[in-house]
Amino acid sequence: MTSWLLLGATEGGxxxxxxxxxxxxxxxxxxxxxxxxxxxxxxxxxxxxxxxYITTSRADAKQKLAQVQRLQADLKEQLKDARKAAQALILxxxxxxxxxxxxxxxVATASANAAREASRRELDIQRDGALGQIQADxxxxxxxIVDRLLAAQ
Amino acid sequence: MFPTRRLSDTAPLxxxxxxxxxxxxxxxxxxxxxxWQLGNLKIHGQVFLSSWVVIGALxxxxxxxxxxxxxxxxxVQNLLEFLWDYIxxxxxxxxxxxxxxxxxxxxxxxxxxxxxxxxxxxxVPWKLISLxxxxxxxxxxxxxxxxxxxxLVSLAYFYAxxxxxxxxxxxxxxxxxxxxxPFKIVEDFTKPLSLSFRxxxxxxxxxxxxxVLAFLVPLVVPLxxxxxGLFTSAIQALIFATLAAYYIGEAVHExxx
Numbered sequence: 001m002t003s004w005l006l007l008g009a010t011e012g013g014x015x016x017x018x019x020x021x022x023x024x025x026x027x028x029x030x031x032x033x034x035x036x037x038x039x040x041x042x043x044x045x046x047x048x049x050x051x052x053y054i055t056t057s058r059a060d061a062k063q064k065l066a067q068v069q070r071l072q073a074d075l076k077e078q079l080k081d082a083r084k085a086a087q088a089l090i091l092x093x094x095x096x097x098x099x100x101x102x103x104x105x106x107v108a109t110a111s112a113n114a115a116r117e118a119s120r121r122e123l124d125i126q127r128d129g130a131l132g133q134i135q136a137d138x139x140x141x142x143x144x145i146v147d148r149l150l151a152a153q
Numbered sequence: 154m155f156p157t158r159r160l161s162d163t164a165p166l167x168x169x170x171x172x173x174x175x176x177x178x179x180x181x182x183x184x185x186x187x188x189w190q191l192g193n194l195k196i197h198g199q200v201f202l203s204s205w206v207v208i209g210a211l212x213x214x215x216x217x218x219x220x221x222x223x224x225x226x227x228x229v230q231n232l233l234e235f236l237w238d239y240i241x242x243x244x245x246x247x248x249x250x251x252x253x254x255x256x257x258x259x260x261x262x263x264x265x266x267x268x269x270x271x272x273x274x275x276x277v278p279w280k281l282i283s284l285x286x287x288x289x290x291x292x293x294x295x296x297x298x299x300x301x302x303x304x305l306v307s308l309a310y311f312y313a314x315x316x317x318x319x320x321x322x323x324x325x326x327x328x329x330x331x332x333x334x335p336f337k338i339v340e341d342f343t344k345p346l347s348l349s350f351r352x353x354x355x356x357x358x359x360x361x362x363x364x365v366l367a368f369l370v371p372l373v374v375p376l377x378x379x380x381x382g383l384f385t386s387a388i389q390a391l392i393f394a395t396l397a398a399y400y401i402g403e404a405v406h407e408x409x410x
Contacts, residue, residue, distance in 0.1 A: 014296065015296055016184070016197075018194065020200055020201070020295065020297035020301075023196055024200070024297055024302075025304060025305055027204065027208070028301065028302060034212065035211070036258035036262075039215040040237065040261055042219050043222070043230075043233050043234060043237045044257070047238065049224070050224055053224065
């Protein structure tokens with residue numbers, strides 16, 4: 001066997017180069033091909049598919065989140081509007097009922113005043129009437145007393 | 154006899170050291186190989202045997218984990234996806250976003266093969282299987298394996314550069330100035346040399362340290378060295394894969410004028 005390093009033509013030794021070298025190289029190349037087919041390609045495909053899946057799901061989720069946020073903002077806006085409208089409505093109704101109350105109160109007060117006024121006037125008339133009657137009666141009686149007294153003298 | 158027998162590939166260590174008690178627990182054999190004859194070629198059988206165990210383990214893991222791939226990973230699929238992610242990050246960081254996909258399987262195979270080889274060499278009790286010659290161990294502790302891997306890396310980065318940039322690839326040799334040409338040419342030789350010898354040296358040294366310690370003190374004492382060995386093994390796999398990816402990245406890199 002030709003061993004062509006340093007150590008002379010001998011069998012054995014640490015630096016004994018022979019057909020092991022090319023055969024080992026062929027073996028390693030074959031191993032590379034086999035591992036490529038059995039390991040690197042399928043595992044790489046799996047890992048990259050998963051990476052793709054994660055990326056798309058992330059993008060999807062992000063999009064959905066953005067949509068949700070938009071909807072939320074929308075709803076918030078709507079809620080605010082509704083609240084404002086309700087507030088305005090309540091205010092209006094309050095004002096309206098207030099107005100109605102005032103009106104009713106005014107009407108009632110007026111009618112009460114009128115009734116009072118009328119009854120007072122009637123009272124005055126009756127009182128005046130009665131006073132006049134009493135005076136007339138008193139005069140008549142006075143005259144009568146005077147007549148009687150004078151007649152008896 | 155001298156030129157044919159050396160310190161490294163001669164008798165077991167027990168015969169070299171004048172120890173009073175030759176423990177049968179561990180013996181050291183360095184540079185001995187189980188030769189298989191293939192036509193008129195000789196190959197190191199123990200390297201192939203252990204590399205088949207490594208490849209078998211890898212394939213078993215991969216097949217078990219990818220039998221039913223799901224979007225919600227379960228069981229072994231988690232481990233495989235972790236590995237895939239790790240290798241992808243490594244390749245993407247060194248090669249760049251544009252070209253890393255083409256080289257991911259190569260870098261990943263280098264990493265996994267070297268890692269499982271190194272750890273297999275450290276963790277599997279190979280000593281229980283005795284061969285007629287040589288001994289089983291990490292395939293990466295054999296210079297043939299590491300040179301094969303390093304040359305594949307060299308081919309890979311040349312191919313990467315040429316296929317992506319055509320002959321513009323050679324602009325890389327004159328950047329930033331033409332003075333760099335000789336250095337860059339030397340680099341093409343030092344890259345595979347350093348890659349292969351770094352891996353080979355580290356793994357072999359680790360196995361030797363553990364073996365020597367286990368030979369001298371069979372209990373407890375080798376454990377820290379073994380743990381350090383596991384760490385080194387993992388680091389070496391990472392270094393090899395990272396450097397391979399870096400060289401490829403350097404070759405496909407588009408410099409902006």
